Amino acid sequence: MPALVLFGRRWLCAGDDLVIPALQLSIFHLTWTVVLSVWLGEARRVIDCPEKRYYEATVSSLLGTCAISTILEPVIAYISSRGAMFETRKRSGLTHVVYADLCMSALRVVATIYGTITLYKHSNECLKYPSGSSFSLVSSYEAALWCMWIMIGSLAAFSLLAFNFFPNYKDPEVWKKQFVYISYWFCCISGTRDEVDGAFRRLGEFVGDLLGHTDLTVTDVLVIFYLGRMRQRMFLHDDIVVKGDDDEDSTQMNDAESGRFVLKAKSSRRLERIGSRASLDIDNEGLVEQSSVQEAAYYMKYAFAAYGWMLYVWAKPGTGLVKLCCSGLIPNMLRAKHGLPINFRKSPYLNRQAIMLVSELEPPDILFVRLEGENKDVLPYFIGLDHKERKLIISIRGSMSFDDVVRDLKYDPVDVDDWICAYDTPPDLEEMHRDDTGFTGHRGIVEAAQATMKDIKSTGVLRKHLLDPDAPHREYGVVVCGHSLGAGCAFFAGLHLRSIFPNLRCFAYSPPGGLVSIDLASSCKDWCISTVCGKEVIPRLTLGTLERLRDDLVLLGMSSKMSKIQILISMMTRYMWSDPDLFYTEENLPEEQQEWLHAYEESIHAPSNVRDILKRARSFAPPGKIMYFKPTGKVRKHRRLRGKLSREYVCTWSNPASLIDKGIIVSGRMMKDHMPDYSYALLQKLGGLSLRKRKSVYIADEVVSSVIEDVQTSQ
Numbered sequence: 001m002p003a004l005v006l007f008g009r010r011w012l013c014a015g016d017d018l019v020i021p022a023l024q025l026s027i028f029h030l031t032w033t034v035v036l037s038v039w040l041g042e043a044r045r046v047i048d049c050p051e052k053r054y055y056e057a058t059v060s061s062l063l064g065t066c067a068i069s070t071i072l073e074p075v076i077a078y079i080s081s082r083g084a085m086f087e088t089r090k091r092s093g094l095t096h097v098v099y100a101d102l103c104m105s106a107l108r109v110v111a112t113i114y115g116t117i118t119l120y121k122h123s124n125e126c127l128k129y130p131s132g133s134s135f136s137l138v139s140s141y142e143a144a145l146w147c148m149w150i151m152i153g154s155l156a157a158f159s160l161l162a163f164n165f166f167p168n169y170k171d172p173e174v175w176k177k178q179f180v181y182i183s184y185w186f187c188c189i190s191g192t193r194d195e196v197d198g199a200f201r202r203l204g205e206f207v208g209d210l211l212g213h214t215d216l217t218v219t220d221v222l223v224i225f226y227l228g229r230m231r232q233r234m235f236l237h238d239d240i241v242v243k244g245d246d247d248e249d250s251t252q253m254n255d256a257e258s259g260r261f262v263l264k265a266k267s268s269r270r271l272e273r274i275g276s277r278a279s280l281d282i283d284n285e286g287l288v289e290q291s292s293v294q295e296a297a298y299y300m301k302y303a304f305a306a307y308g309w310m311l312y313v314w315a316k317p318g319t320g321l322v323k324l325c326c327s328g329l330i331p332n333m334l335r336a337k338h339g340l341p342i343n344f345r346k347s348p349y350l351n352r353q354a355i356m357l358v359s360e361l362e363p364p365d366i367l368f369v370r371l372e373g374e375n376k377d378v379l380p381y382f383i384g385l386d387h388k389e390r391k392l393i394i395s396i397r398g399s400m401s402f403d404d405v406v407r408d409l410k411y412d413p414v415d416v417d418d419w420i421c422a423y424d425t426p427p428d429l430e431e432m433h434r435d436d437t438g439f440t441g442h443r444g445i446v447e448a449a450q451a452t453m454k455d456i457k458s459t460g461v462l463r464k465h466l467l468d469p470d471a472p473h474r475e476y477g478v479v480v481c482g483h484s485l486g487a488g489c490a491f492f493a494g495l496h497l498r499s500i501f502p503n504l505r506c507f508a509y510s511p512p513g514g515l516v517s518i519d520l521a522s523s524c525k526d527w528c529i530s531t532v533c534g535k536e537v538i539p540r541l542t543l544g545t546l547e548r549l550r551d552d553l554v555l556l557g558m559s560s561k562m563s564k565i566q567i568l569i570s571m572m573t574r575y576m577w578s579d580p581d582l583f584y585t586e587e588n589l590p591e592e593q594q595e596w597l598h599a600y601e602e603s604i605h606a607p608s609n610v611r612d613i614l615k616r617a618r619s620f621a622p623p624g625k626i627m628y629f630k631p632t633g634k635v636r637k638h639r640r641l642r643g644k645l646s647r648e649y650v651c652t653w654s655n656p657a658s659l660i661d662k663g664i665i666v667s668g669r670m671m672k673d674h675m676p677d678y679s680y681a682l683l684q685k686l687g688g689l690s691l692r693k694r695k696s697v698y699i700a701d702e703v704v705s706s707v708i709e710d711v712q713t714s715q
Contacts, residue, residue: 002088002215003164006095010167014217015091016564018080018098021158026073028151029066032144036063039140046137051122055141058115062144065108072101084560085220086596105155112148119145169215170603172610175208176201186402190376203409209610210546213603214554214596223567224557227582228549229666231556285653288627293651296529296627297687298389299507303483304680305358306382306397309350312358315677355382359393367461372401377451379404379489383461391479392466394493396452398484398676408485410444411514411543413616419450420495440616441516442488449492456493467500478504483676484538487511491528491623498527506624507531510674513660514542514620521621521656528624530656533682534631534649535665536673544618545663554600558593559583621656628654629682651686 003010004017036059043056076097083090124138166178183189183200191199216224304311352369355361365385372380380397399408417438456462465473478501482490487508494506506528515521532539560567561584562577570577584590589597632648664670672678 003167003217004095004098006098010164010169010215011162012164012217013162014085014220014564015088015094016080016083016085017217017219018094019077019565022073022077022080025151026070026077028147029069029073032147033063033066033070035140036066036144039137039144043137049125051124054118054122055115055124055137058111058118059141059144061111062108062115062148065104065111069101069104069108072097072104076101081563081565084562084593085223085564086558086560086593087590089592105152108148109152112145112152115141115145116149169212172205172208172212175212176204179204179207189402189406190373199406199410202412203406205610206409206412206614209608209614210543210550214600216554216557219564220557223564224553225666226567226571227556227560228553230582232666285655288651288653292529292627293683294687296507296509296531297683299393299479299481300509300680300683302359302384302393302395302479303398303481303486303507303509304676305355306380306395306482306486307400307676308380308397309354310400311676312354315680355384359384359395361386367465368459370455372397375451375455377448378455379448379452379486381452381456381486383456383459385465385473385476386479389479390473390476392462392473392476394456394478394480394490396480396482396486396489396493398482398486404485407444407448408512410442410447411617412443412614413440413620414443414446415439416441416446416492416495416516416520419446419492439517439520440620441492441520442512442514442617442620445485445488445512445515446492448485449489449496452489453493453496477501479507480504481507481509483509483679484674485512487530488515491515491524494528495524505529508623509676509679510536510538511622512541513539513545513622514617515622516620517616518619518621518657518660521623524623525625525655529627530622530624531627531629531679531683532622532654532659533629533679534647534673535667535669537664537670538674539622540659540662540664542618542620542660543614544620545660547618549664549666551604555597556583558597558600559585559589621660623656626654626656626659628652628659629679629686649682649686 002014004013004015005011039059040056040063043052043059046052076094079091079094079097119142124141165181166174168174179200180197183196189196304315351371352366355366355369356363359366361384365387367383367385369382370378370380382395384393384395385391386393399405415438420439463471465471466476466478467474478497480490480494480497482488488511491506491508491511494504498504504527506524508528508530510533511530530539560582562570562582569575584593629649629651632650
């Protein structure tokens with residue numbers, strides 16, 4: 001850091017990334033320096049012939065360049081390892097040594113080409129050594145050429161990967177071009193070329209405003225995230241507790257036994273608050289009533305079913321596909337008029353059968369299924385009748401395609417007043433609604449909800465079963481549910497329908513954090529429940545929390561006093577450092593880091609039209625009342641899986657403002673806790689606590705499929 005500049009261009013690797021590649025090249029060149037030296041020595045014992053001088057010239061050239069590279073590359077590794085990420089002045093002479101080594105590489109390419117031509121143009125009979133020798137001049141010569149060509153190809157591939165086609169990270173237009181270029185790699189995105197280009201150009205503008213403030217490479221980001229995770233761990237205090245199969249008393253492990261980094265000493269004022277705000281301890285409004293947990297667990301099966309056959313097989317890799325094929329696919333194929341389904345991802349047979357197996361609805365009770373890609377901008381969903389609870393279920397699928405990713409990234413705010421008040425403003429929102437302020441929401445999800453709701457109306461299912469005077473299920477209530485993107489879409493669908501169905505309920509499982517205005521999110525707690533599992537990132541992810549995490553991580557990187565290679569070695573060896581070993585304090589921050597920090601602060605506070613557009617999105621939050629599955633920090637050995645650990649969770653109520661205030665937790669479980677099969681299994685176990693008179697459950701990643709299997713079997 002910053003990115004390495006060669007030939008007037010900013011590359012995708014930093015100067016401190018060259019330690020390991022330079023050492024690897026040095027070992028390679030040292031090996032061949034020895035081998036080629038032996039070759040020249042042995043070649044003197046061979047009878048002279050006219051062709052011999054061509055081979056000796058090749059070997060001498062390769063030997064000279066390898067010997068010089070063997071000296072230069074350890075120097076590159078040494079200079080590259082000096083200083084922390086932002087201490088670039090300690091690596092000021094690096095480019096000169098790299099240029100010298102590149103010159104040797106160019107000469108080596110010429111010598112290899114010349115040697116290859118020599119091998120096929122001139123006879124090598126005179127190089128054959130008298131019988132009985134273990135060293136073959138011809139074989140070693142050919143091996144040297146092959147190895148040189150392999151190394152040349154590897155360096156060419158590395159150069160291509162490290163080449164930065166968009167070197168100016170501060171130019172907004174460059175970010176737009178970069179995202180348009182990225183869009184060509186996603187051929188599965190729907191829409192015309194102009195529509196896709198426009199969407200990605202807008203994404204590039206937003207991402208550039210978020211990330212285009214300092215010079216970072218991929219390895220810089222990874223190392224900074226690691227430092228941020230370690231800093232947050234210090235404040236989370238999620239100490240590991242291991243309970244054996246036969247031991248009812250939990251035993252606390254110290255930091256050395258758990259193999260974790262420890263940042264013990266106090267840091268400076270500004271550094272001290274980094275990581276302290278991110279916490280698992282959001283506002284606790286009491287334990288969730290068991291009836292509410294069971295209700296959320298019950299409707300989670302519909303949100304899980306909306307993902308169709310692909311997630312069903314993912315959650316049950318052992319028996320899922322067999323059940324689908326035996327129970328529905330093969331009979332349907334035998335009755336099909338058009339033969340085998342060509343597109344298995346959108347197969348109506350597989351998806352409909354998976355929905356029936358997970359939701360436990362009978363075929364007549366699945367009123368409508370919309371598959372992916374059938375209508376533009378419409379999310380996959382299904383509508384079913386739950387006669388047991390006397391509810392009509394609308395379940396909307398979460399993210400599973402590139403189109404969904406694009407929707408998730410369109411996080412600029414859009415007005416939703418007209419959407420809420422399409423019929424009549426719900427009574428609980430009348431007092432809050434103001435024309436001058438208005439309610440806003442996540443553009444991508446609002447647009448998806450509008451298209452999906454329009455499609456639901458066009459099916460006529462709601463009118464036929466609930467609204468017509470002779471509708472057979474007029475007394476039934478309405479439940480909308482979904483997971484992740486589907487949860488956000490379900491919430492907006494619920495907002496739109498509440499004027500018609502005032503008793504409508506919404507269950508938003510792991511909804512996006514940057515969904516709606518915080519005042520609107522908080523006002524929906526009477527009819528909307530959102531679930532948040534452990535450390536998952538999506539419900540905590542808003543523009544405000546993302547900017548806060550960005551600022552904290554950049555400050556950590558600028559305050560680091562250890563080199564990148566030292567941090568990498570520490571990661572592999574699990575060596576424990578103290579806080580003063582890892583970070584400078586503000587009082588002794590070197591001048592160069594202060595300059596970087598000053599430039600960064602100037603950049604993020606500079607006037608920006610994009611930031612004005614996104615201003616309202618910083619206060620977005622997940623909707624309704626938060627049902628939080630809080631990890632207690634305790635784990636125990638699993639009884640059936642040797643060496644596997646189960647985590648303990650308790651279920652508490654909270655509110656959107658508290659969740660967003662705590663920010664994003666950097667953890668290896670950021671996405672694992674968000675997966676719908678994990679949330680489904682956890683909810684099912686929590687829903688059964690009344691049978692065991694307990695307030696918490698343990699669950700392991702490895703038994704999610706068996707929990708789902710057991711639940712469906714018991715039901």
